[in-house]
Amino acid sequence: MTFDFDTVFERHGTGSTKWSRYPADVLPMWVADMDFPAPPVVIEALHKRLEHPMLGYSVAQDNLRAAVVADLWNKYAWRVEPQQIVFLPGVEPGFNMALHALVAPDQNVVVQVPNYPPLRNAPGHWQLNKIELGFNALNGEFHTPLGPLRDALQGGGALLLSNPHNPLGKVFGREELQAVADICLAQGAWIISDEIHADLCFDGRVHIPTASLSPEIAARTITLMSASKAYNIAGLKTSFAIIQDARLRERVNAARAGMVDSVNALGLEATCAAYSEAGPWLEALKTYLQANRDYLVEAVKTRLPGITMTVPQGTYLAWLDCSALGLEDPQGFFLQNAKVGLSAGLDFGDDAGQFVRLNFGCPRTLLEEGIARMERSLKARG
Secondary structure, eight states, X not given: OOOOOOOOOOOTTTTOHHHHSSOTTSEEOOSSOOSSOOOHHHHHHHHHHTTSOOOOOBXXXXXXXXXXHHHHHHHHOOOOXXXXXXXXXXXXXXHHHHHHHHOOTTSEEEEEESOOHHHHHHHHHTTOEEEEEEOEEETTEEEOOXXXXXXXXXXXXXXXXXXXXXXXXXXXXXXXXHHHHHHHHHHTOEEEEEOTXXXXXXXXXXXXXXXXXXXXXXXXXXXXXXXXTTTTOGGGOOEEEEOOSXXXXXXHHHTTTTTOOOBOHHHHHHHHHHHHHOHHHHHHHHHHHHHHHHHHHHHHHHHOTTOEEOOOSBSSEEEEEOGGGOOSOHHHHHHHHTOEEOEEGGGXXXXXXXXXXXXXXXXXXXXXXXXXXXHHHHHHTO
């Protein structure tokens, strides 16, 4: 079975957030939204659902819960029960709900930076004390500083974990993930784990859900997942939390009152189809994305002098270090001079002003166009 990831679809005029932010002459490579159609089986499922003309409030049916349970077992050998799944209209509401429900004002929330801006900003919504903890970079990889993590979680609180990590593309290995989780357990801290990119790991890596490490860790973990990134259905606003401890699940779910309502009817259908039937499409997508990643890595080395990057282990996001260019505002430079819209590093961390994030989840021709525009802008500097 073959799938087409090369066709470029016109997205202007569709209400696309990605393609509406900038003028039409700017190539947007910022937000984590791929320029690929959703899997054909997902589109077919939506057509079939729309044959029924009612689109009222909806709940997850048993077949969707069964599809999620089977997917988690088949991909990660993680055994989850259907009632442990709480459906939500997004991962972002999920980690905000968890913080609101679990963390006291005198406790810390640790965020590893650089990090996804809504996750980084979440503690501030609840007037919680945030500690931003950087990674140790060694030989092109990023490692959690365990001592500072332990100190930051004195007295409990929570770790907001991003795995696979956005924007670094880091996929946590079992040993590091276990060490991080053990610290949280020892300190009585909660683990709120954003695993929205779990299905997108490269080079044979397999994502390890934090809660799958042990029953003790599962009892203190809220896992947030969605089909939205891997199957490119983010606009359908459907995700889920997996909370295996019944009392914790009740506590977190109670925090949705007045803030988080029911889930999109079509999003539930699309999610079920994605997990039930789109496995071959996902494997083809990962092959294409890994090739795009390798194409970008080579281009950065050979065509974009002054820019470096570590090789992403997962996601479709590249974290580009522009420090050697001597630019005050790399994102602004490439927007103005290359007509390429990238994500600004400062959104991800106070020390990330010399970085930009590039989304390579697009047809190869668009990726090449973005690289070529950046290359020309650098040459024009002289």
